[in-house]
Amino acid sequence: MNHLISWIIFNQVLILIITNILLVIVTLAYVLLTRSMVKFAERQVKVVSNPILGIRITKMHISKVDASRGRTLTVQIELVNIGNGPAIDIQIDGEIILSNSDVNGEKVIPSYTEPRRLPFLMVGEKSEDSFETNVYFRNKAILYLFDDFREEARLNQHRININPEMEAYKASKLIVIVYYSNNLGQQFKSSLEIYVNLGMEMNVDKDAKSVTVKPKEIPTDDQEIELDNHPYIRPEFRSVLIKEKEIEQELVKRNSNRKLFA
Structure with a gap:
């Protein structure tokens, strides 16, 4: 026992240093664990309110030319909230992407009107088919779309004549875009x-x-x-987080071109 006490007294400085190091390690581990728990709690809060708006196109109808020499492509949209939180301040927009032609180098044609709006959709709620949720394209947009159809047919006929094994030229693309937020402002x-x-x-x-x-x-x-979905190319659905600034930039770009295709 005396030998042990003598050893402790002789090495007390070393023991103090080791003890302090252990205390630092324990404190650091506690801080890291606490930080990890806080981040996990933050993620859990965000996950609690995570709306996901599913999109279904129910009809794509092109009208006759009316008395004002106008023609309208109406894309009827159905939205359903398949997430676990309410979707708030919903904006519905659309674009046509020309696959085989362009208009002065531009391939993207925005919808005729600025985004349609819905105040909210609760979890499991489905939007009604109405004027408020439809996406519209007018006159020039439809003419350019028809031109793209003609070019697709011409290119594919040429492909069949020259080399039928070549990959077919793709049809025109329609994109429905929906912006919304949750009750946390995301x-x-x-x-x-x-x-x-x-x-x-x-x-x-x-x-x-x-x-x-x-x-x-x-x-x-x-x-x-009535337009049809291309039978051999599957629709692509995406739902992502986005910054408010990115939404503003996308809308500014579309808004600047809407009247060009009216």
Whole structure:
């Protein structure tokens, strides 16, 4: 025992240093653990209110040319909140992306009107099909879309004649974009991308007992038509966090071009 006491007295400085080091290590571990718990708690709070707005396109209708020589493409939208928190201050917008042509170098055509708005959608709630949620494109946008359809048909016919094994030229793309926030002020963006075309029609020749399937023709001014989803390209849906500044930049760009395609 005397030997142990003598050893402790002789090495008390070393023991004090080791003790202090251990205290520092324990304190540092406690700080790191506490910080980790705080961050986890913050993430949990954010996850508690995480709205996700799903998007479904129910109809894409192009009208006849009206008395004012105008024509409208109406994209009917259905939204449903599949998240776990309310979606607030909802803005619904849209774009057409020309795949095979452009307008003075520009391939993106924004919708005719500024974003449609809904005040909120609760968890599990679905928007009603109405004027408030539709996306609209007008006159020039439709003419440029028809031009893109024609160019796609021309390119694919040339491809078939030259090399049928080449990858087919893609159809025009329609994107529906929805901005919204949660009750914590976080901003979200949902988008649905689909490829569209005029659809197909069947011609039955009873005498020859044959059926011919071909793309529908571009409608004349006195005809109306519904666009189809491209049957071989799957829609792409995304839902992401986004900064308010990014939303403002995207809207400013679209707003500056809307009247150019009216």
